[in-house]
Amino acid sequence: MAVFGLGGTIAMTSDGGGGVVPALSAAQLVDAVPGLAETGVDIEVEDFRRLPGASLGFADLTELAAEIDKRLASGTVDGVVVTQGTDTIEETSYLLDVFHTASQPVVVTGAMRNPTLAGADGPANLLAAVQTAAHPTAPDQGVLVVLADEIHAASRVRKTHATSGSTFCSPNGGPLGYIVEGTPRLLNQLTSRRPTLDLTNLSTEPRVALVTVSLGDDGLLLDGLADRVDGAVIAAFGVGHVPQRIVPALEELASRVPVVLASRTGAGSGLATTYGFPGSEKDLLERGLIRAGFLDPLKARILLWALLATGYDRAATLEAFATAGVYADS
Structure with a gap:
């Protein structure tokens, strides 16, 4: 499994100036997840960007899409997890989805509460994303977005609340499934075709x-x-x-x-x-x-x-x- 870190709240910590900034590496995020080792999933990490979600652009995401294609085509990984800021997940995940033509799963996740806060949700979301990407039901679903133990299609998901941990919803059709006791359970699947571009x-x-x-x-x-x-x-x-x-x-x-x-x-x-x-x-x-x-x-x-x-x-x-x-x- 490859984990690409783009920055965002999930990777933020205090800079001493009264606010948090993207500072943690993808390896530090992975190392901080309780229970990840017990999944038995081998993880490769790559610090791709360290930016707030609001500062990501089309060039960042198309470069990431190309790197994901290369990594999946090499056969060295069976799936990909992307960590990033939640501000733009509903857009970035769909851009990745449009360019994702391989069968292997790509899962995007982030956090609403940064690591300096009590109840930071980053570790749980990252664990759930890895569990989803490693599960046999994940291939051929396009790009998925996993937060708060919910599994969403990138083509449907929206950020609906500025601060709530359950901000991500899919108004048209609802979530595809949930993480239950560490196992992804898909209750429905996308029934319509999705356009994919070269x-x-x-x-x-x-x-x-x-x-x-x-x-x-x-x-x-x-x-x-x-x-x-x-x-x-x-x-x-x-x-x-x-x-x-x-x-x-x-x-x-x-x-x-x-x-x-x-x-x-x-x-x-x-x-x-x-x-x-x-x-x-x-x-x-x-x-x-x-x-x-x-x-x-x-x-x-x-x-x-x-x-x-x-x-x-x-x-x-x-x-x-x-x-x-x-x-x-x-």
């Missing part, structure tokens, strides 16, 4: 904007946006609605770059044909926007970035979103 086709570093629509929105953030980005995600009201006044700006934007229409609610699917007024989901899709379906805005942005970065055309982009958004006909 990391070796990575050729550009696109800029993809995320614009959240709000009450009385006049489209200020859309002004000149097409000149500054390669794609955009619109986090719209409800099932995919925007104020009528910004429809022309969205239509113009969609004529120049790919624009994905997602729901800002974070749960449920955007619709396609129920409402027909100007600014409704039907109206916007007819004007060229791309339906996100069950993908929330953050994950829709990750998928659009990956598609643009690997050179996919519009037809392939539509197919990928239909698959990931779970509204493809087949």
Whole structure:
């Protein structure tokens, strides 16, 4: 088993200045986990980054994805665990998922309470992640996220509370399973296909904007946006609605770059044909926007970035979103 450390709260300790910073190595994290030796899993560790979750970027994660591919292809490990800050796990885990084509499991974990606090959850989460990655039910599930003894699909998981230890939830479908007495128990599995992209086709570093629509929105953030980005995600009201006044700006934007229409609610699917007024989901899709379906805005942005970065055309982009958004006909 390979454990890649990226930093984050799980690796933070006091710097003497009144706050904690990422300072612990991946080896120190592994050494601090009670019961890990008793699992019988051989662990290889790599200090890949020591950054707060908020400071990780696309370059960090694509480099990590390439290293994971290399390690799994070598046959020297049967699975991978990634430790990182929880601020961006819902995005980073999905980016890894999009580029993860091997059958071996990849599990992402972190901590909400740093090691200087009573009840720090890092050791328990890391143990649960290793137990999950080593279990025979873990392969062919895509990238998994394990915290608080819950097992989530990277394509569904969201951070839903700023400080709670049980912050990670999967609003669409719930967790895939739980860790029970040290054993992963999957109660359900992903039934839909997931789009996977070839990391070796990575050729550009696109800029993809995320614009959240709000009450009385006049489209200020859309002004000149097409000149500054390669794609955009619109986090719209409800099932995919925007104020009528910004429809022309969205239509113009969609004529120049790919624009994905997602729901800002974070749960449920955007619709396609129920409402027909100007600014409704039907109206916007007819004007060229791309339906996100069950993908929330953050994950829709990750998928659009990956598609643009690997050179996919519009037809392939539509197919990928239909698959990931779970509204493809087949």
